[in-house]
Amino acid sequence: MSYRVLKRKLHIQAAPTRSIVAKNLGHHQLSDVPYAQQPLFNALGQPPTLLEVNAPPSFPVVLQSSKLISLSNIATTRLTPYISLKNLVLWKPWRFLTLESTTPVSLLVTGQSLSVLTLDGSTDYVLFPRDSLLAYAGAALRLGAVRRVKGLPGFEYTLLQGRGEAVVQADGEVHKLVLDSEDEVIVSKKALVAINVQGEVDCIEPWTLTKTQVEQSQSQDVVKTNDWKHYLQQALNTLNHIKRSLLNVVSGANEYVKVKGPRTVLIQANSSTSPLFELDTENKSIRITESKLEDYASFQSQDSRDYLHYVTVQNGEVKFTSTPDFKATVDKIAKKSG
Structure with a gap:
């Protein structure tokens, strides 16, 4: 298996936490609305866990209903359940509501570590945790059904298409990883938040650890004349089997994927501990035990x-x-x- 060698450092920066002011979100030209000189979405805090929403008149915003904590202009604001027949089962629409007001309205929404995605129609985004979408707006912004990545059973994503803005949340602080056309990186599935794509999701491939073949000792081919040597060899074989099994568990679980550029990848920094490090701890213990057994075998094999x-x-x-x-x-x- 061959891999490209990167000739540059990866470009990593903090993920955006606020909307671009005075832009076209679908059929609404926000630059024509004085109130829209403020960003539509503005994530506050460090890490950003509070979302400030400033919506112009007659501009619907969809958000998770349980996350709304403050609202202005109640008399002119209408809150309705978000109903979409296509997503009736997949997206549990009772978890979302649509907010629309005849006057400018401000509200606060709580979340975890927040990031703002801007879609201009030229690129789409795939979202990975199913509950990662906190809010979105834009008459031309479409939310697709939940699908699975080809070759990765159980690894689901949701496609976000069109023009508009969306707010995603993650367990840890979100960072933006920018890949060039020649770049490809290995990323933990648990760390992925979003990836920009163009139509087909063909930039993600399964990736597994290379299973190291442990060479069998030549002594296995020799007829064993002493029982203790036989049992010692059996113990070493068992340790090798455990080590290979640990590698198989990690690689077989498909904990990592390969992402190919050019594209932008949002990753979270506080995903659960990588199995690679857990495996390293286990291997260290196995290596120590193997070393002791081999030392003992060497001692026993010496001429008296x-x-x-x-x-x-x-x-x-x-x-x-x-x-x-x-x-x-x-x-x-x-x-x-x-």
Whole structure:
């Protein structure tokens, strides 16, 4: 398997937290509305967890109903459940409501770590956590049904198309990763928040860890003459099997995907611990155990004369002698005593 070598550093920056002022959102030219000189969406705080919404007259905004915490101009504002037959089951529309007022209206919406997406019609966005969409606005902004990424069972996304703005939330602080046409990166699925695409979602591919083949020791082919060597080899084989199984669990779970440029990727910095690091901890313990077993095997395989010695003193001379055992000495003593 071959990979491209990046010739530049990846371009990472903080994700946008406010709308672009005086822009066209669908059929509404906001620059013609004095109140729209304020950003439509403005995420506040560090990390941004409070969303300020400034909506011009007769401009509907869709948001999660349970997240609304403050609203101005109640008398002129209408709140209605967001009903979409296409998303009746998939998006649980009772979780969303549509806000529209005959006068300018301001409201506050609570969320987690917020980021603002701007769509001008030339590019779309795919959202990955199903509950990541907090609010959106724009008469020409369309929210698609939930789909699955090809080759990644259970990895679902929602397509956002058209012109408008949307606010997404994540567990951790959101950052923007900018990829050039020659770039490709490996990203944890749990860290993905959104990716811009053009029509088909063909920029995401499954990625698995390369399974390292552990070479079998040549001693496996040798007939084992001692039971302890046989059981020791079995223990080493078991440890190797556990190590390979851990690799298979990580790679088989498809925890990572490969994303190809050019595109913008929103990632969250506080996703759960990567299995790679958990695997490293497990492997460290396995390597220590393997090392101890191999040291023991090496010690047991030594010739006994390498570490059995005795000293004799005769005629004032000291003599060191190696011996595989003390059988000869014991026999000699026995003869003298007999």
